[in-house]
Amino acid sequence: MAYHSFLLEPISCHSWNKDRTQIALCPNNHDVHIYKKDGTKWIKIHELKEHNGQVTGIDWAPESNRIVTCGTDRNAYVWSLKGEVWKPTLVILRINRAARCVSWSPKENKFAVGSGSRLISICYFEQENDWWVCKHIKKPIRSTVLSLDWHPNNVLLAAGSCDFKCRVFSAYIKEVEEKPGPTVWGSKMPFGEVLFESGPSGVSGGAGDGAGGGWVHGVCFSHSGNRLAWTSHDSTVAIAEGGKTSTISSLSSETLPLLCVSFITENSLVAAGHDCYPVLFVYDGTKGSVTFGGKLDVPKQTSQRGISARERFQNLDRRATSSETTEQGLESLHKNSISQISVLEGGKSKCSTFCTTGMDGGMVTWDVKSLESALKDLKILFLCSQSLKSALKDLEIV
Amino acid sequence: MEALQAVLKNPPINTKNQNVKDRAEALMLKVLSAFKSSDIEKAVQSLDKNGVDLLMKYIYKGFEKPSENSSATLLQWHEKALSAGGVGSIVRVLTARKTV
Numbered sequence: 001m002a003y004h005s006f007l008l009e010p011i012s013c014h015s016w017n018k019d020r021t022q023i024a025l026c027p028n029n030h031d032v033h034i035y036k037k038d039g040t041k042w043i044k045i046h047e048l049k050e051h052n053g054q055v056t057g058i059d060w061a062p063e064s065n066r067i068v069t070c071g072t073d074r075n076a077y078v079w080s081l082k083g084e085v086w087k088p089t090l091v092i093l094r095i096n097r098a099a100r101c102v103s104w105s106p107k108e109n110k111f112a113v114g115s116g117s118r119l120i121s122i123c124y125f126e127q128e129n130d131w132w133v134c135k136h137i138k139k140p141i142r143s144t145v146l147s148l149d150w151h152p153n154n155v156l157l158a159a160g161s162c163d164f165k166c167r168v169f170s171a172y173i174k175e176v177e178e179k180p181g182p183t184v185w186g187s188k189m190p191f192g193e194v195l196f197e198s199g200p201s202g203v204s205g206g207a208g209d210g211a212g213g214g215w216v217h218g219v220c221f222s223h224s225g226n227r228l229a230w231t232s233h234d235s236t237v238a239i240a241e242g243g244k245t246s247t248i249s250s251l252s253s254e255t256l257p258l259l260c261v262s263f264i265t266e267n268s269l270v271a272a273g274h275d276c277y278p279v280l281f282v283y284d285g286t287k288g289s290v291t292f293g294g295k296l297d298v299p300k301q302t303s304q305r306g307i308s309a310r311e312r313f314q315n316l317d318r319r320a321t322s323s324e325t326t327e328q329g330l331e332s333l334h335k336n337s338i339s340q341i342s343v344l345e346g347g348k349s350k351c352s353t354f355c356t357t358g359m360d361g362g363m364v365t366w367d368v369k370s371l372e373s374a375l376k377d378l379k380i381l382f383l384c385s386q387s388l389k390s391a392l393k394d395l396e397i398v
Numbered sequence: 399m400e401a402l403q404a405v406l407k408n409p410p411i412n413t414k415n416q417n418v419k420d421r422a423e424a425l426m427l428k429v430l431s432a433f434k435s436s437d438i439e440k441a442v443q444s445l446d447k448n449g450v451d452l453l454m455k456y457i458y459k460g461f462e463k464p465s466e467n468s469s470a471t472l473l474q475w476h477e478k479a480l481s482a483g484g485v486g487s488i489v490r491v492l493t494a495r496k497t498v
Contacts, residue, residue: 214493234493235486252447254484 003333003364004042006035010359012055013101013340018062020344024048025357026055032069034086050077050088057102057113064108070099076113076123078132091132093121103148109176112157114145120159122171122191137169137192147218147260151225155180155189158228160216166230166238168196184226184242198230198240198248218260220269223349227283229269231258237271239283239290251290255279260341264351264368268293272338272356278366296371297332336360426456431471442478450483454491 007027014025022045024034032055034046053072060067067086070076074095077088093099097116104111110124113134118141123134143162150157157171170189172180179189186195198216214233221228229239235257238250258273267285272278280293336359344365346352355365433441445453457479460472479487 214489233489235489252451252486252490254486256485257489 003362005360005362006042007361009361010336011339011357011361011363013058014342014355014357014363015058015060015067016342016344016355017060018065023363024058024060024067025363026058026069027361028054030054030071032058032067046086048079048086048088051075053098056098056100059102059104059111061104061108066104066108068102068104068111070102070113072098074098074115076102076111076121078111089132091123091134093123093134094136095119095121097144100144100146101148103150105150105154105171106152107154107177109154110171110173112148112150112171114148114159114161116144118143118145118161120145120148120157120169120171122157122173124173124176126175135173135191137171139192140194140197141167146215147230149219149221151183151185151221152223153180153183153225156183156185156195156221156225158219158221158230160219160230160232162215164213164215164232166198166216166219166228166232166240167194168228168242169194196228196240196242198238214257217257217273218271220261220263220348222263222266223347224266227263227266229261229263229283231261231271231273233257237261237269237281237290239269241285241288249283249288249290251281251292253279253292259337259339260356262341262343262351262354263348264343264346264354266349270296270341270354272341272358274337275332276334276337276358277332278338278341278356296366297334333364334358334360334362423456423459427460427465427468430456430460430475431468433471435474438474438478442475442482445482447483450479451487451490453479454483454487455494458491 006025009028012026012028014023016023022034022036024032026032030049030051030053032048033044034048035042036045051069051071051073055069055071057070058067065081067079068076069079074093074097076091076093076099078091079086079088093113095115095117099113099115101114102111110122113121113123115121118138120137121134122137123132126133141161141163145159145161147160148157154177155170155172157169158166159169160166168185170191170193172189172191189195216230216232219228219230226242227239229237231237235255236250236252237258238248240248256274258271260273261269261271263269268280268282270278270280277295277297280296281290282293283290334356338356338358341354341356343351344353344355352368353365355363357363442450457472457476460468
């Protein structure tokens with residue numbers, strides 16, 4: 001696990017390029033900085049200055065090498081690398097509130113922008129006019145769209161929003177693609193159709209909350225697209241399986257709310273949030289249950305030194321207990337909330353490395369294999385075996 | 399112990415009638431203060447996840463209107479419920495839109 005501190009400001013959002021040698025991130029201001037990996041150090045090679053407001057979302061398309069950024073200035077720009085310089089193209093989103101998140105579709109012919117004006121803009125490139133055109137999905141979104149994730153078939157889009165719901169929409173644009181085949185989420189997919197909407201808080205029966213729940217902070221499709229996971233502000237993680245309408249399994253976690261989630265195999269996911277460490281969850285498809293897998297940040301065991309009498313009284317004075325645990329700082333690698341997780345190697349089906357960035361301005365790359373061996377009771381279910389790579393080999397990509 | 403289960407069984411979440419909620423809350427407070435300190439932990443263990451969340455909601459509701467001895471017992475319950483439910487249960491009290 002390598003921790004790299006980029007700067008002191010929070011990292012609002014980040015995105016990696018195809019071979020994971022460069023990272024584009026926004027240091028909580030109007031610019032995007034691109035850093036290149038040089039041995040173990042990171043060097044800033046580009047600064048993309050075009051936005052007039054904080055950049056809230058960045059996505060780097062791996063195949064076509066274009067970057068799309070969106071910000072609070074209600075605009076989005078598509079950047080293409082011409083020679084050594086990134087040139088922006090403005091995309092008019094026709095929104096009257098800030099843009100919140102952006103994501104390229106798997107085939108990179110369109111991208112989706114979630115915004116505070118209660119709609120999602122799907123933008124595609126029109127060849128005749130040499131211009132990016134956008135279509136809106138408005139109903140039935142009642143509040144800001146906080147997070148987006150595309151289904152692998154390039155048509156379905158999951159959106160989590162502040163109206164406590166997670167939905168799957170169809171973003172089928174007939175100008176750029178053919179009709180998609182049926183999936184577990186449905187077969188008729190006209191543009192803007194809602195194929196799935198999470199019920200209020202997802203848990204039925206007992207003394208569960210009624211229309212409660214919280215803002216849906218992060219959504220993620222599994223690699224096959226058959227499962228959808230989302231995390232919500234009421235400290236729950238929920239997974240829905242397409243096709244069976246009421247199989248929503250959710251887990252009320254004991255941690256602070258989780259802000260981002262990603263599948264790392266078909267059955268397990270990693271989520272992180274205000275608790276500053278990533279957490280593993282395991283989903284059992286047959287039982288339809290989500291269980292807590294474990295904390296993924298094992299702090300180094302500090303040597304137990306005896307506590308002096310003076311410290312005892314000081315502790316008593318400050319914290320009303322004379323216990324020996326000196327938990328003055330956080331023991332996790334990140335010192336502030338983690339806001340984004342991205343899968344680096346292996347894709348969402350057999351992830352071997354993933355990276356987290358947070359409000360402490362730091363970025364940590366986590367290696368799944370070494371985590372598994374460090375925490376012996378972790379059970380990460382793989383669908384098929386994968387050859388072992390060492391942690392260093394994963395990160396050093398030439 | 400059974401009184402606790404009974405009082406948690408049908409919480410007046412969906413009703414808009416403030417009287418019903420007040421009566422339920424007063425009843426809850428009576429049940430909670432009738433427990434001996436040593437029994438609180440066992441009672442909390444016997445509840446499932448949803449029960450712990452609901453208990454937390456009642457505890458916070460009880461904090462809002464302190465009477466002579468209620469805060470002390472409520473704090474004891476709070477400590478035990480916290481170790482069972484974690485910080486997440488408190489977050490759920492704060493984010494729940496339908497109050498008990």
